[in-house]
Amino acid sequence: MKNANNNQSRRSFLKVTSLTGGGMMIGFSWFANLIPNEAIAAATDKMDWVELTGFIKITPDNQVKIFNPNPEFGTNVMTSLPMMVNEELEADWSKVIVEMGDYDTPRFKSQFTGGSRAMAMAWKPLRTAGATARLLLMQAAANEWGVPISELTVSKGVVMHKASNKSANYGALATAAAKLPKPEKVELKKASEFTLLGTPQKNKVGKEIVGGESLFTLDYKMEGMLIAMVIHPPAFGMQLKSFDATEALKMPGIKAVFDFQVYKDGYVKAGFDTRAFNKLIAVVGNSTWEVMNARKKVVAQWEPIQDTKEMVMARGGKREEIIPAGLESTENHLRLMHEMQKKPTRVARKDGDPETAFKNATKVLERTYTAPFLAHNPMEPISCVAHITDEKAFFVAPIQIPEMMKQNIVSNLDIKPEQIEMKLARMGGGFGRRAYGHYIVEAGHISKRVKAPVKLIYTREDDLTNGIYRPTYIMTYKAAIDKDNNVTAIHVIGGGIPESPLHENRFPAGVFDNYLAESWDMPSNITIGAYRAPRSNFNASAEQSFLDELAETVGKDPLDFRIEMLKKAKANPVGKNNDYNADRFIAVLELLKEKSNWGSTASKNAKRGVSAYFCHASYAAHVVDVTMKNGQPYVEKVVTAMDCGFVVNPEGAKNMVEGAVVDGIGNALYGELILEKGATVQKNLNNYRIIRHREAPKKIDVHFVQNNIDPTGLGEPPFPPVFAAVANALYKATGKRLYNQPYLKELGKV
Amino acid sequence: MAKFQLKVNGKPLQVEADPSTPLLWVLRDHLNLVGTKFGCGVGACGACTVHLNGRAMRSCQLPVSAVGTQAVTTIEGIVSAEKEMHPVQKAWLELDVAQCGYCQTGQIMSAVALLKSNPNPTEAEIESAMTGNICRCGTYLRIKAAIQQAAKSSKK
Ligand code: FES
Ligand code: FES
Numbered sequence: 001m002k003n004a005n006n007n008q009s010r011r012s013f014l015k016v017t018s019l020t021g022g023g024m025m026i027g028f029s030w031f032a033n034l035i036p037n038e039a040i041a042a043a044t045d046k047m048d049w050v051e052l053t054g055f056i057k058i059t060p061d062n063q064v065k066i067f068n069p070n071p072e073f074g075t076n077v078m079t080s081l082p083m084m085v086n087e088e089l090e091a092d093w094s095k096v097i098v099e100m101g102d103y104d105t106p107r108f109k110s111q112f113t114g115g116s117r118a119m120a121m122a123w124k125p126l127r128t129a130g131a132t133a134r135l136l137l138m139q140a141a142a143n144e145w146g147v148p149i150s151e152l153t154v155s156k157g158v159v160m161h162k163a164s165n166k167s168a169n170y171g172a173l174a175t176a177a178a179k180l181p182k183p184e185k186v187e188l189k190k191a192s193e194f195t196l197l198g199t200p201q202k203n204k205v206g207k208e209i210v211g212g213e214s215l216f217t218l219d220y221k222m223e224g225m226l227i228a229m230v231i232h233p234p235a236f237g238m239q240l241k242s243f244d245a246t247e248a249l250k251m252p253g254i255k256a257v258f259d260f261q262v263y264k265d266g267y268v269k270a271g272f273d274t275r276a277f278n279k280l281i282a283v284v285g286n287s288t289w290e291v292m293n294a295r296k297k298v299v300a301q302w303e304p305i306q307d308t309k310e311m312v313m314a315r316g317g318k319r320e321e322i323i324p325a326g327l328e329s330t331e332n333h334l335r336l337m338h339e340m341q342k343k344p345t346r347v348a349r350k351d352g353d354p355e356t357a358f359k360n361a362t363k364v365l366e367r368t369y370t371a372p373f374l375a376h377n378p379m380e381p382i383s384c385v386a387h388i389t390d391e392k393a394f395f396v397a398p399i400q401i402p403e404m405m406k407q408n409i410v411s412n413l414d415i416k417p418e419q420i421e422m423k424l425a426r427m428g429g430g431f432g433r434r435a436y437g438h439y440i441v442e443a444g445h446i447s448k449r450v451k452a453p454v455k456l457i458y459t460r461e462d463d464l465t466n467g468i469y470r471p472t473y474i475m476t477y478k479a480a481i482d483k484d485n486n487v488t489a490i491h492v493i494g495g496g497i498p499e500s501p502l503h504e505n506r507f508p509a510g511v512f513d514n515y516l517a518e519s520w521d522m523p524s525n526i527t528i529g530a531y532r533a534p535r536s537n538f539n540a541s542a543e544q545s546f547l548d549e550l551a552e553t554v555g556k557d558p559l560d561f562r563i564e565m566l567k568k569a570k571a572n573p574v575g576k577n578n579d580y581n582a583d584r585f586i587a588v589l590e591l592l593k594e595k596s597n598w599g600s601t602a603s604k605n606a607k608r609g610v611s612a613y614f615c616h617a618s619y620a621a622h623v624v625d626v627t628m629k630n631g632q633p634y635v636e637k638v639v640t641a642m643d644c645g646f647v648v649n650p651e652g653a654k655n656m657v658e659g660a661v662v663d664g665i666g667n668a669l670y671g672e673l674i675l676e677k678g679a680t681v682q683k684n685l686n687n688y689r690i691i692r693h694r695e696a697p698k699k700i701d702v703h704f705v706q707n708n709i710d711p712t713g714l715g716e717p718p719f720p721p722v723f724a725a726v727a728n729a730l731y732k733a734t735g736k737r738l739y740n741q742p743y744l745k746e747l748g749k750v
Numbered sequence: 751m752a753k754f755q756l757k758v759n760g761k762p763l764q765v766e767a768d769p770s771t772p773l774l775w776v777l778r779d780h781l782n783l784v785g786t787k788f789g790c791g792v793g794a795c796g797a798c799t800v801h802l803n804g805r806a807m808r809s810c811q812l813p814v815s816a817v818g819t820q821a822v823t824t825i826e827g828i829v830s831a832e833k834e835m836h837p838v839q840k841a842w843l844e845l846d847v848a849q850c851g852y853c854q855t856g857q858i859m860s861a862v863a864l865l866k867s868n869p870n871p872t873e874a875e876i877e878s879a880m881t882g883n884i885c886r887c888g889t890y891l892r893i894k895a896a897i898q899q900a901a902k903s904s905k906k
Contacts, residue, residue, distance in 0.1 A: 072850075073850055074848075074849035074850030074851065074887050075849070076849070202843065202846050203846055203848060205851070206842075206843045206846065206848060207835075207843065209848045209851035209854055209855075210835070210839040210842045210843060210848070210854060210855070210858060211785070211825070211826075211829075211835075211839070212783075212784070212785020212786070212824070212825035212826055212855040213785070214784050215851070216787075216852060218784075218787075218788060219778075219784035221782065227779075252751065252768065287767075287771075287775065287779045287780070288775050288778070288779050288788075289767070289768065289770075289771045289772065289775045289779070290768070293768075293770075377886060378850070378852075378886060379787075379789055379795075379797065379850060379852040379853050379884070379885070379886040379887070380787070380789075380850070380852045381788065381789070426850070426851065427850060428787075428850050428851070428852030428853075429849075429850045429852060429886050429887060430850075431886075459791055460789065460790045460791060460792075651846050652846070655846060655849060655889065655892065656849070658888065658889070658891055658892070659849055659887045659888035659889060660888070661888070662888030662889075662890060662891075663886075663887075663888050666888070684790055684791075684792050684794060685789070685790040685792070685794040685795050685884065686790070686792050686793075686794040690884050690886060691888070691890075692881045692882075692884060692890075693876075693877050693880040693881045693883065693890050693893070693894070694877035694878065694881045696888070696890035696891060697891070698873075698891075699891070700891060
């Protein structure tokens, strides 16, 4: 049985063309599934200029190439997405070549409303494109052999007609196939018929990676290319006053030193145009080391900024944003956040009568959680190649969402959209940092000015001191408990600088008759942005730590307590907007319980912590085992259960989950960016702590719920619940509940 | 500016650079050997790891003037004369180690040097030899497994 796919609007995103020299090319719309979901939602509601293209190219020499325009920053989309195409195309996967497509002249327009359906949105168009190509090739064979298409079969890129013993490979059929009309109806396989999807497949770019081939923007070279670096103010809340480049210009290999303005006065920033310092000094020269040295010779004067108002384009339209003057500090932030928790705030959701429930409570458990700013620190420092001429604006850019940069480039560099030619390089990590492409515009300005191709390089210090960070957050949870140890109400207040972390409709909303969620935020001049599962990465830590302590307070097993609450939410959901599916959530916890042997004697004796979270349409839960190693708590083993719908590439998926778990452990224990007098204290990887080999667990056991639901988020959802699982296990190991990240600091172990 | 005679991946090469230029930038900018990566520039991440006379070195910390006649090997130089991949690279592929891939050449260079000096490392020895190499994507478990596999395969 096959599923009919009658979605006309999707089919219209397909275009078949002949190739000069023979062969066939199918262009199709390929949705960006790497967009941090909440970031997209925050950016704008409707992005009708979003255009994406993918291509299948089949040449007469039987070479099948899939061009993947999806930016790759390590989530393995260069393998998993072409797998979707090839499931239906049925070319020989071992010979299919995958190449990074360019962000090029748009061919098809599509609407992208963003959010957690991105992966699911790629799911059908990619398979439809593959199926269309296969049908055309089969039709070409049917026409040539004069047999009905229904008598043909396909395997590994060869079309066969059993009865007449005829066969032809795709290459031989492609030229004729390109001239045929698009099939009216395209049927897609059911999950039970998949032969490639759902099987473990190796990274298609693995050889190039281990060989050290030029894949990244930093590796890119072009004729006459110069190296550029920028100098930014030494602290947030400062700006450039004046500078003297006399000495710098005398340095060997230096071509130019000048200041420039990144965004025009009055430019309305969209959600991904975040930039703290609008006036920068550029130093341009022949080689990296020469520019690095000359940069030190520039003498700059800085001055404090005034309170500034800026128009930004955000969810719900244009709004004014205040950038306050002043030099901020972590110490101040913490003080302010604790103060704000006690003030009246905005009520985001209220169910029942929480006030009365709290008044009548026998016991109230109240706990407050905080987390610091975090820097993304993608392994490859920020960079961009630009060559702007009168005719063309050429870029090689590591950017998570190229489309989101278009308006910015067009407006601030005075370039027409059709002049933009952007090569997407493989990214040395992103984690949200490379959604904010101010560096593309900076590189463009510099190239325009020096009239040459330039490669803009940020050093690690540049990015760490001038980043787009995960904000600092606070959250207070209160539970009202009656005389029979029943929880009768929950009250949560979430706030942050400069963004609130609260998701008011997330679990445990929906469980309790009386529920109150409040939210606040406070302006800041520190730039912030999406960071692997934005907001969720903190919410989960507060919520899941609190539920653990609550379970203990009411005398319940922490894992069973969560299942019990979810069962309640399923049987009798409170409120309408609860954003999780209780059944899927329960199933993940049941799977975790089984796979971790939760409840066994050995399990009870181990220093274990559990935590579960739902975000980006997926469910993830962990059990973490902590031991002591050289006097330090050490996360030795993790068992993970996940429901992210159908698992496209189990091997790649496992790798991603392992990475998210390691990242979570590292940030929970060590992650912290401290600010003093407006400047970050940590300036490089020698004092910004990232988890290292010997701190990584010995074992991470990953288990997926098996289902055929369209694939959902995978890179982000396993990350948020790690924090609380670690905190809850640390409590078992040390007897100390932890409320403030990073946990090792609170434990006095650093 | 000064001229330096280097031996890189078995080939004699001449470069003209400021004597203070770290080997990292000589490799990347002057010799176009971009498999050696820039991650921090302060010796804290291992992305720039190369071999100097067979021993792992952070090339961002080594001025070109200090290289002298010592043999420099980069990731581009660890394939065999017949262009066959190094057993460590093969193990990396078999275990599908990489995510973004940026740190992996540095990791491989550290691993190759480790196995050369200690063909049969314990888990603790692997951890301590590799701990200077950060993987921001968190592929540590696979890296360790790949080193163990490479150690096993070269024993055969
Ligand atoms: S770049 Fe040399 S150790 Fe980081
Ligand atoms: S694979 Fe991305 S940093 Fe290691």
